Amino acid sequence: MKTKMSFLSWSLSAATVLLLAGMIAGCGGNQGKAGPSAVSSDAASAVYVPPGKYDEYYAFLSGGFSGQVAVYGLPSGRLLRVIPVFAVDPEKGYGFNEETKPMLETSFGFVPWDDAHHPELSQTNGETDGRYLFINGNNTPRIARIDLTTFETAEIIEIPNSGGNHSSPFTTENTEYVVAGTRFGVPYPQRDVAINTYAENFRGVLSYISVNKEDGDMNIAFQILLPAFDYDLAHSGKGESHGWTFFTTYNTELKNTLLEVGASQHDKDYIAAINWKLAEKYIAEGKFKEMPANYRDNSYSDKTHMATSKKVDKVKVLLPEDCPGLVYFLPTPKSPHGVDVNPSGEYIVASGKLSADLTVHSFKKMLAAIENKAFETTISGIPVLKYEEVVAGVVKEPGLGPLHTEFDGKGNAYTTFFISSEIVKWKVGTWEVLDRVPTFYSVGHLMIPGGDSKKPDTKYMVALNKITKDRYLPTGPELTQSAQLYDITGDKMKMLLDFPTIGEPHYAQGISADKIVPKSRKFFPLEENQHPYKAMGEKESRVERSGKDVHVYMTTIRSHFAPDNIEGVKVGDRVYFHVTNLEQDWDVPHGFAIQGALNAELLIMPGQTETLVWYPQREGVIPFYCTDFCSALHQEMQGYVRVSAANANTPLIWSLGEPEPEQ
Amino acid sequence: MKALPRLCMVLAAAGILGLFLFPMWKIILYAPQYPTGVQMNIWINKIDGTESGTLQNVNILNHYVGMKFIEPDAIPELKYFPMVILAMAGLALLAAAINKKSIYLTWLIIMVVLSIVGFYDFYLWEYDYGHNLSDTAPIKIPGASFQPPLIGSKDILNFTAVSLPHIGGYLAGAGIFFSFLAYWFRRKQ
Numbered sequence: 001m002k003t004k005m006s007f008l009s010w011s012l013s014a015a016t017v018l019l020l021a022g023m024i025a026g027c028g029g030n031q032g033k034a035g036p037s038a039v040s041s042d043a044a045s046a047v048y049v050p051p052g053k054y055d056e057y058y059a060f061l062s063g064g065f066s067g068q069v070a071v072y073g074l075p076s077g078r079l080l081r082v083i084p085v086f087a088v089d090p091e092k093g094y095g096f097n098e099e100t101k102p103m104l105e106t107s108f109g110f111v112p113w114d115d116a117h118h119p120e121l122s123q124t125n126g127e128t129d130g131r132y133l134f135i136n137g138n139n140t141p142r143i144a145r146i147d148l149t150t151f152e153t154a155e156i157i158e159i160p161n162s163g164g165n166h167s168s169p170f171t172t173e174n175t176e177y178v179v180a181g182t183r184f185g186v187p188y189p190q191r192d193v194a195i196n197t198y199a200e201n202f203r204g205v206l207s208y209i210s211v212n213k214e215d216g217d218m219n220i221a222f223q224i225l226l227p228a229f230d231y232d233l234a235h236s237g238k239g240e241s242h243g244w245t246f247f248t249t250y251n252t253e254l255k256n257t258l259l260e261v262g263a264s265q266h267d268k269d270y271i272a273a274i275n276w277k278l279a280e281k282y283i284a285e286g287k288f289k290e291m292p293a294n295y296r297d298n299s300y301s302d303k304t305h306m307a308t309s310k311k312v313d314k315v316k317v318l319l320p321e322d323c324p325g326l327v328y329f330l331p332t333p334k335s336p337h338g339v340d341v342n343p344s345g346e347y348i349v350a351s352g353k354l355s356a357d358l359t360v361h362s363f364k365k366m367l368a369a370i371e372n373k374a375f376e377t378t379i380s381g382i383p384v385l386k387y388e389e390v391v392a393g394v395v396k397e398p399g400l401g402p403l404h405t406e407f408d409g410k411g412n413a414y415t416t417f418f419i420s421s422e423i424v425k426w427k428v429g430t431w432e433v434l435d436r437v438p439t440f441y442s443v444g445h446l447m448i449p450g451g452d453s454k455k456p457d458t459k460y461m462v463a464l465n466k467i468t469k470d471r472y473l474p475t476g477p478e479l480t481q482s483a484q485l486y487d488i489t490g491d492k493m494k495m496l497l498d499f500p501t502i503g504e505p506h507y508a509q510g511i512s513a514d515k516i517v518p519k520s521r522k523f524f525p526l527e528e529n530q531h532p533y534k535a536m537g538e539k540e541s542r543v544e545r546s547g548k549d550v551h552v553y554m555t556t557i558r559s560h561f562a563p564d565n566i567e568g569v570k571v572g573d574r575v576y577f578h579v580t581n582l583e584q585d586w587d588v589p590h591g592f593a594i595q596g597a598l599n600a601e602l603l604i605m606p607g608q609t610e611t612l613v614w615y616p617q618r619e620g621v622i623p624f625y626c627t628d629f630c631s632a633l634h635q636e637m638q639g640y641v642r643v644s645a646a647n648a649n650t651p652l653i654w655s656l657g658e659p660e661p662e663q
Numbered sequence: 664m665k666a667l668p669r670l671c672m673v674l675a676a677a678g679i680l681g682l683f684l685f686p687m688w689k690i691i692l693y694a695p696q697y698p699t700g701v702q703m704n705i706w707i708n709k710i711d712g713t714e715s716g717t718l719q720n721v722n723i724l725n726h727y728v729g730m731k732f733i734e735p736d737a738i739p740e741l742k743y744f745p746m747v748i749l750a751m752a753g754l755a756l757l758a759a760a761i762n763k764k765s766i767y768l769t770w771l772i773i774m775v776v777l778s779i780v781g782f783y784d785f786y787l788w789e790y791d792y793g794h795n796l797s798d799t800a801p802i803k804i805p806g807a808s809f810q811p812p813l814i815g816s817k818d819i820l821n822f823t824a825v826s827l828p829h830i831g832g833y834l835a836g837a838g839i840f841f842s843f844l845a846y847w848f849r850r851k852q
Contacts, residue, residue: 525715558723583723584716606716632727633801 039495046487047497049076054517057449059462059510060119060133061483063087066503067114069135069146074449074460074510075485077499085144085153086114086137090600094153097602098576098611099531100300102309106158107294111140117506118168122175122211126238126454130515132216134169134178141165143180143209145216147302149521154300157218160293160315161188161205167234169209173242173454177221177276180207181247185228185254189292198256202228205317206247208276217299222283222316223291224274224327227380228254230263231272233338233404238454239345241363243277246348250335263335264354268387270329271339271350273366282323288316303530305608321381328370329379331387332359338404338445342413342428343454347392349413351402358402358415360431362392393431398424403444404507406451408458408488414451416443416463423463423486425493437493439484441467448488449510457512461486461493464505472500481505522586524607531609533578538562543654550575550652556590556604557582558631560656561624564639568652569616571645577602577624580609591627594641601627616643668852669759671845672767676755678838679748679774682707685830688785690811692721693823703733704829705785708745710735728809728820729800730792740784747777755842767846774839786813 049055055073058080063070067087071080088095088104095104095112104110114137122132132154133146141159146152159165163184171178181204187193188203203225210221229249237244252269255262282288293315300307320327330348333355340349348361368374369389376384401419408414413428421442425435445464449457463484472480480500487494526536535541535553541562544551550573555562561579569575579592583606592602594614602610616622626637644650686704693700701720702713710733712718722732735741751774758766793810796803804820811817811824818824828836 522714523716583719584714585720585723636801 043494043496047075047077047485049073049078054513056513057457057460057510058513058516059447059449059508060121061462061464061501061505061508062116062119062135063502064117064481064504064506065115067116067137068503069116069119069133070502070505071151072483072499073513074462075496077483077485077497079502081151082502083146083151083153085135085146086111086116086142086156088112088600091603093600093602093610093612096600096612098613099306099609102307103153103156103298103300105296105298105309106140106142107160107296108140113139114142115139116144117166118170119507119509120169120171120178121453121509121511122216123171123453124174126173126242128450128453128455128509128511128515129175130511130519132175132211133509134171136165136168136180138164138166138183141180141182143169143178143218145211145218147216148516149519150302151520152300154216154302155218156296156298157209157220158295158297159207159209159220160295160312161186161190161223161291162207163204167206167231167247170234170236170245171211172236172245172276173238175211175213177208177210177236178218179234179236179245179247180209181231181234182206183230183232185230185251188225195256198228199254202254202256204228204231206231206272206274208279219297220295220312220315222279222288222318224279224318224320226272226320226327226382227252229270229272232336235339235341235452236276237341237345237363238343241341241345241348243275244363245274245276246330246339246341247272247274248332248336248339248350250337266334268331268333269335270384271332271336271348271361272382273328273330275326278325279318279323282318282326283316287322288318290314291317301530302524303528305524305529305531305610325370327382328366329382329384330361330366330390331376331384332361333357337402340405340407340413340452342407343409343456345454347428349405349415351404351415353401353403353418355402356397358395358398358405358426360392360394360428361390365392366390393429395424395426395431395433398426398433399436404446406446406448406461407456408448408451409456410458414446414448414461414488414493416446418442418444418466423461423493425488435492437486437495439463439465440471440482440498441465441469445505445507447508447510449512451510457510459487459489460496460510461488462508462510464501464508466504468500471498483508523584523588524605526580526582526584526607529580529607529609531578531580533576533611534609535578535580537582538656541654541656543568543652545652548573552577552654554579554592555582556580556592556626556637558588559626559633559637561592561626561637561639562656563654564656565642566640566654567642567644568650569641569643570648570650571616571619571643573616575614575616575641577612577614578609579604579612581606583607588630589628590630590637592624593627594624595622603628616641619643619645665852668764668767668845668849669762671841671848672755672759672762672770675770675838675842675845676752676759678834678836678841679755680752681834681838682748682831683745685834686711687829687831687835689827689829691825691827692724693825694821700825706741706831707748708741710738710741724822725792725809727800727802728804728807729797729802730809731795731797733792738788744781751777755838759845762849764846764849767842767849771839771842771846774842778835778839782813789813 057074059072084094121128141162145155147154162182163186166183167181169178185202230251251263333352336350374389399417399420485497581604688705691700
């Protein structure tokens, strides 16, 4: 199923879409979109970025089940790059070349795909800083870190003892941690038990992944063992609530079958409030249990141009019963989905997706309730605070199916409504609804650049939609998903643009281009290349045989390979093409492709070395060539490998060009 | 002011020593693929560019039409010109110590002659690079020359080549002018 909504609400939304479709049909077929979709006449100029000009913002949209991140420019909606993260990408050789294969290693082996939901920019003092973009892998629980100087995946860490990494990564104010809460309760430790022993044997684990201040290196600092609720989404506190993280839960009923009914019975589920500063203290005091674990931490280096996969077998676990004050539950109607903290850190907005109203908790009231021990009950030693002691206000009947909220810098909040397919603007503090705009259709997340940080930007808002139906030219049964851009500078939200997206966008992040552009790498200095199979110049290009392994140390420069004639390779060999791109100029990658390769091509950036393994299967002379149109003589950038029989005596020779005539 | 000629001559020495701190000349190549230009910097003792890969990139572009690679190690002037400049700076300080107008004038004349010789040498190198083309060049254009301008701008195929003094060049020019001032003020005393 495509959405993370419960089936009940999904059906409701489908009914709404049918209704809408009926209305559209009723007013004259596919041209009947006037009215709510009409944009004002100046919309085109508002999003027009002239040829050759840069966009004002970067937008990072998750690819969902594509396992990638799409980078768009705003306000134009132009697609700039697709970053492969959890999914192999033959275009870039990602996951196919020898250097990046370790990035996708997990405790299960090589997992070439994931469901990537929530991009999150690194922050300093609660503001996006343009260093890293984190994103969760939902299916095989992982968090990736993308380096925004290269727009490449720099690290992927697996989350042990988790069932599905949905409430993740959601950074703390200085990127001390990114978090990873399990969506599915699983037996803890994972073992063979009857599924209907859920309440007894299953648990939910929340993980805190530390991020090194200097190089961004991620490590699992600690985990917190909680009841087996479904931990749906999260956001960390900021400002006054810095030091806390808030996770929404559903299935507090602890059901293990037909959740659409069973997990929708309680009037209120909970927000789990985690005091992570206190957790640090408990860790320092040694109040943790060291539990066996099995996970991978994979890092890519821009110096060796290679990834390494590290096995880790232990994790520190905090148990709430041993750590008083670590966790509190805030009762929240009803199966809350998104949890969003306003820029000051005082208000915690919970979108109860099956509730008629939107509930907002107060951080100050929460602290007072804890102080006064205003507890309703306790669950597994965790105090449940009294609802009326923590609630700050309620936005009355704003729409149907609230999911997510972002903020502007002017005290307003913007909440998406999946079922009624709209975004509603309301005032933080007075809880009055100020404006509403339709989305096309069934909006999930929304994004305002910096809209979940302390310093939101009040210019654009992007709606990330699940359904497009009649919005674009049809492409068979599967249709594109889409994003819509709105101007939020005035009192009324104004739709400016509608553009298709890759995969399925869930959350997104936006950032002012000037925080990234000056740090963007143009190429890798060749002298810093530490790849063990590099060739630092054509003089170092060569071919070496060791048993059945043949290592070709190859270089590229406009417009030839060195060497480009290789003989003495035999059927049954394993040939490693280690290709170093000697170029030191911006936008001059070279490609390498060879007939019969069972993996992909290489696309080598200037100063980089990449390796393609090739198994010659038949005797003959096999061509290879450059795939990236590098220069005027790109089409001449080609070569041959002669493949002899396994028992042949063809000598191993290599060359480039004919010997120069004596002058 | 009695010390003025001497001060001017010390500034003349400082000016030409600026050649060791800044490039004396720059050649910028503009093309559709290089909207911000590829800028090569010519120093008294080396050739480089605004980026670490500039010289390699210029050589890659040049090789299509069969121009020789620019290899600073193969240009002897980059070794002995620095010595000439150091010697001239030393002589300027000596002249300031002697403080005679004829000495100032002599230094000025030598320096102007050296500059003319330097420019002529630069022209010869440019001529050689622009005309001495490989027989096996991928792109051959009969009668075409790829010589960059000595100073100013010139269109060469898809490139516009701009050749202009850099900071070091202006400083050296100022140095020569200061030696003239030294002579002028000394004559007035």
